[in-house]
Amino acid sequence: MSQTEAVEAKTEAAAMPIVDSDGIESMYLTFAVGDESYGVSIGMVTEIVGMQTIMSVPDVPHYIKGVINLRGKVIPLMDVRLRFGIEERPYDERTVVIVLEVDDAPIGLIVDRVSEVLDVPADKIDRTGNFGGGEGKSMVSALARIEDRLAILLDVHALVSDSDLKMPDLS
Amino acid sequence: MSVQPEQATEKSAAGALMRVSSDKIGRLMDLVSELSLSVSETINSPDLQDLDLVDFEAASHRLSMIVREVQDAATELRLVPVSEVFRRLKRMVRELERETGKKIDLELRGEDTAIDKLVADRLYDPLLHVVRNSADHGLEPPDERVAAGKSDKGTIILGAAQVGSEVRIQVIDDGRGLNREKILKIARKRGFFGPDEEPEPSTLWKCIFEPGFSTAEAVTTLSGRGVGMDVLNTTMKDLRGRIAVDSEAGNGTSVSLHIPVSLAFLDSILLRLGNQLFTVPVEDIHEIVKPTGSESVEISADNGTEMLKLRGKFIPVRRLETFYRNCRKEIRPLSDMVSIVFSTARGHIAVPVDEVLDRQQVVMKPLTGALAQVRASWGCALLATGEVAIVLDCERLAVGGDK
16 A cells, blocks of 8 residues: 555656566666666665655754654655765755665665666676775675666665764764 | 453453454554544645634544544553562562561552553563562561561552553562661762762662662672662663652651553653754653743853753753754753753753643654664654654753763
8 A cells, every 4th residue: 555655656656667576686776866876676665755844853964864754654864965975955856765674674765866676687787896995884785787877786784874984073 | 371260250241351462452553543643634734724614623523532532442452450560579579588587468559550561561570679679678577676666577568550641669668768877878989979968868769779789788699789770770761660769767668660651652742942843751841941041050160061040959951952963053042942840860950942832642663773873762752743753861861971
């Protein structure tokens, strides 16, 4: 019930092909942040919803914009632009929230727009790249080559953990 | 399951007992709270504003009443009488009698008091420690009692009563009472009080629940190792409970545990600071004041600590603006704000907010994932409006700093 409602809410998302459950392992939901295309494993995605009123909460990193109440579930929202250190931009009608379930906790990713669900065969995934030039664990798990385009596949566990960030001075 | 005969006949009249898994009840509770939220969303929909809908008003009023009743009925599903816990303690006291050689009369009061099953399941261990302490340290041996002009049989009263949204469980003994000198000496040694400080009795008694605090000269198998109190503290914290102690030399000690009836619902006051909403359990609030400019002082020598003067006493001010990261940064003068005075284990603290909004029964949700790092909070609360507020834990706020 929830899935359909949410998908209907976003016309682009409604145009997405029905995911074949056998091939779910190789399926990725791709979305745009700035000029780049990113992907998360479809198995992690619980739903896609339009932007809603965000309620600010204290004591969270700057890239957690606040929480939304999604049918009685409190979901923190991460602005992916802020998380990646890209310039923030105002939300518009194409801005969407991709709700993921990571380690039994929900998290919503605010992205510029969702693109499509892609089936990426294993031989098109390049994991050899040595990501994480900076300190800590990289949020990128692999690169996927789809025809002439490139999608950056994210490690959602690294994305939601903030171990790579220095905690702000609390004093 | 062994059900007492008189209970069995009573129950069979109203229908047989059913065993239901707590997951199923949890699911029902979740659905009921969602239902209640979406009903209130529908009724308060902005689309309906300024419309004159007489029949709708009446129907929606009825609907809200029913939802409220459904919510109450669902909550009741999880309530069990405390007698279950008390019965287990009764057996324990028999054992204590044998081990200590003391004669103990256990009196139970208010066994029908209902409490959330999850709370009841966790109550046994902390209560056990309190009862053990009473039996071991509180009650005197028979000869000592007779010498003091008391009956040779000691009495421990185990009582429960509901007061508002709290259940108060009391363990009262008629033993020797707490020894002020002894406790004060240890408390001073441990640095809780200055050498010349003479704390109020209720403040001093609370020390006995500090970890590792034990005045028992000999560590017995029963108690005296100061470990039991840790269990008590941890459990009480998890259950959002408070401990109060009262004692009179020679006349015994009473320990009260104040615990919310249900962990899922919270009777709370809603507060606003900037664009953020906070909520606090009603029972934590001592008073709400609107200070004028002359009632506050700032102490530069102590990092600009603010104090609020209330009826001649100074209360430290804890600012959410400075405690929390990404809270509003602007610090407005106390006289422009409303101060909430909380009673905590460390005494009163005043927390200034912009506005006190409402008193509401809210649904509590745990803070998970990205929200787990929010400090000094019990969880988040879903308000009837669909908004989300952070539930403040004033005890941890009083301590300040990190978790």
